[in-house]
Amino acid sequence: xxxxxxxxxxxxxxxxxYQPAKVVTNDDLAQMVDTSDEWIRSRVGIESRRIAGPDxxxxxxxxxxxxxxxxxxxxxxxxxxxxxxxxxxxxxxxxNIAATVATRLGIAAPGAYDLNAAxxxxxxxxxxxxxxxxxxxARHVLVIGAEKLSQWIDWTDRSTCIIFADGAGAAVxxxxxxxxxxxxxxxxxxxxxxxxxxxIYIADRNSFIVQEGQAVFRWAxxxxxxxxxxxxxxxxxxxxxxxxxxxxxxxxxxxxxxARKLGAPQAKVATDIVxxxxxxxxxxxxxxxxxxxxxxxGSGDLVLLLAFGxxxxxxxxxxxxx
Amino acid sequence: xxxxxQEMLKGLGEIVDxxxxxxxxxxxxxxxxxxxxxxxxxxxxxIAVAAQDKFGVEIPDDQLKNLKTVQDVLDYLRGAGVSA
Ligand SMILES: CC(C)(COP(=O)(O)OP(=O)(O)OC[C@H]1O[C@@H](n2cnc3c(N)ncnc32)[C@H](O)[C@@H]1OP(=O)(O)O)[C@@H](O)C(=O)NCCC(=O)NCCS
Numbered sequence: 001x002x003x004x005x006x007x008x009x010x011x012x013x014x015x016x017x018y019q020p021a022k023v024v025t026n027d028d029l030a031q032m033v034d035t036s037d038e039w040i041r042s043r044v045g046i047e048s049r050r051i052a053g054p055d056x057x058x059x060x061x062x063x064x065x066x067x068x069x070x071x072x073x074x075x076x077x078x079x080x081x082x083x084x085x086x087x088x089x090x091x092x093x094x095x096n097i098a099a100t101v102a103t104r105l106g107i108a109a110p111g112a113y114d115l116n117a118a119x120x121x122x123x124x125x126x127x128x129x130x131x132x133x134x135x136x137x138a139r140h141v142l143v144i145g146a147e148k149l150s151q152w153i154d155w156t157d158r159s160t161c162i163i164f165a166d167g168a169g170a171a172v173x174x175x176x177x178x179x180x181x182x183x184x185x186x187x188x189x190x191x192x193x194x195x196x197x198x199x200i201y202i203a204d205r206n207s208f209i210v211q212e213g214q215a216v217f218r219w220a221x222x223x224x225x226x227x228x229x230x231x232x233x234x235x236x237x238x239x240x241x242x243x244x245x246x247x248x249x250x251x252x253x254x255x256x257x258x259a260r261k262l263g264a265p266q267a268k269v270a271t272d273i274v275x276x277x278x279x280x281x282x283x284x285x286x287x288x289x290x291x292x293x294x295x296x297x298g299s300g301d302l303v304l305l306l307a308f309g310x311x312x313x314x315x316x317x318x319x320x321x322x
Numbered sequence: 323x324x325x326x327x328q329e330m331l332k333g334l335g336e337i338v339d340x341x342x343x344x345x346x347x348x349x350x351x352x353x354x355x356x357x358x359x360x361x362x363x364x365x366x367x368x369i370a371v372a373a374q375d376k377f378g379v380e381i382p383d384d385q386l387k388n389l390k391t392v393q394d395v396l397d398y399l400r401g402a403g404v405s406a
Contacts, residue, residue, distance in 0.1 A: 042362070043362065043364060214363065214364075214367055214383050215383060217364055217367050218367050218370070218371060218383065221367070221368055221371055222371050253364050257368060
């Protein structure tokens with residue numbers, strides 16, 4: 001038996017993000033549940049979020065972001081041989097979203113699968129994509145984080161409806177340009193803890209997201225900065241050399257607490273949650289594509305990604321901006 | 323761990339300063355976290371996490387909600403093993 005020939009290193013070629021058009025403000029929510037703009041801003045940091053329209057499916061949202069990343073990469077659709085969609089909010093378990101998205105984008109017959117690591121999904125998908133390119137089982141991978149959380153939210157539950165939102169972000173992953181080039185995607189540091197499975201869950205197909213907010217907050221502000229540091233160590237990157245830190249946009253207070261404990265005071269910290277809400281696996285690629293688009297990040301910048309959520313599962317890696 | 327009341331208060335003041343930006347000298351035993359120091363339930367969780375690192379005492383969420391004043395926290399730490 002022969003083995004496939006891989007690439008020594010991998011990199012991100014391009015990003016793309018998509019948010020649905022409908023803006024829902026805190027004041028809009030205050031019409032629906034007993035809450036206020038002031039409370040939401042101070043506890044969660046969100047000012048507004050986007051919610052998909054009634055005719056907008058998860059595949060639509062995922063395709064919009066994936067299409068942008070593919071166009072920005074300059075690759076033709078045939079160059080993509082694997083599509084991975086990180087999501088935990090499909091309308092139904094089959095067919096998967098990835099195959100539909102691939103066909104819509106004109107990518108003929110790629111490997112295609114969905115991956116569920118909840119809010120940690122994008123970093124998991126990035127790791128598996130990078131490993132596939134290194135192993136030679138794929139050459140170019142379209143990685144998408146896409147969520148339509150609005151369909152799994154009880155819009156009368158003020159502890160969740162103020163937090164979660166819809167959106168998608170994507171990246172094209174491929175081999176480094178020359179075999180000697182430094183890698184653009186560092187080793188993933190990932191893990192999980194099923195003992196905390198009951199802290200965020202959806203009980204069954206007729207249920208909505210339930211969470212123990214304070215327990216999640218405590219876990220996130222205790223367990224994650226060591227994971228973030230480990231990812232830097234694994235990549236051989238000093239946190240002082242990070243241009244940016246992009247944690248999952250769960251809650252601005254969690255973001256600030258982890259950033260404080262990380263010890264990378266010069267790194268720009270993503271705060272996309274302010275206008276995007278918590279979009280689960282879409283939050284990191286959305287923040288990345290926005291920061292790159294607005295020239296807040298430059299080519300070659302080292303950026304630490306840290307994703308975490310239900311499971312409980314988490315993953316972190318250092319990447320370089322294309 | 324052995325600490326005087328003064329040392330515990332000083333340690334707690336440092337935590338509150340770091341977590342919530344409230345100057346340590348305002349953290350006196352009679353103060354209520356919510357009403358006097360403007361500290362909300364999420365900052366209380368961060369204070370509990372930092373207190374565990376500093377004093378080696380875990381304050382679980384169900385106990386935390388009963389700790390309203392700085393004195394309540396000092397008493398809890400004492401009761402849970404920080405000796406004088
Ligand atoms: C959900 C979360 C915002 C709730 O904040 P909290 O401080 O834990 O809130 P609590 O449930 O303890 O409530 C505190 C007070 O605010 C009130 N409150 C709760 N939700 C409210 C809302 N939406 N609007 C206004 N008031 C609210 C409560 O009634 C309570 O009032 P009381 O003190 O007078 O009883 C917070 O726990 C959180 O964001 N946790 C992390 C969750 C997360 O990030 N999940 C995603 C991970 S991927």
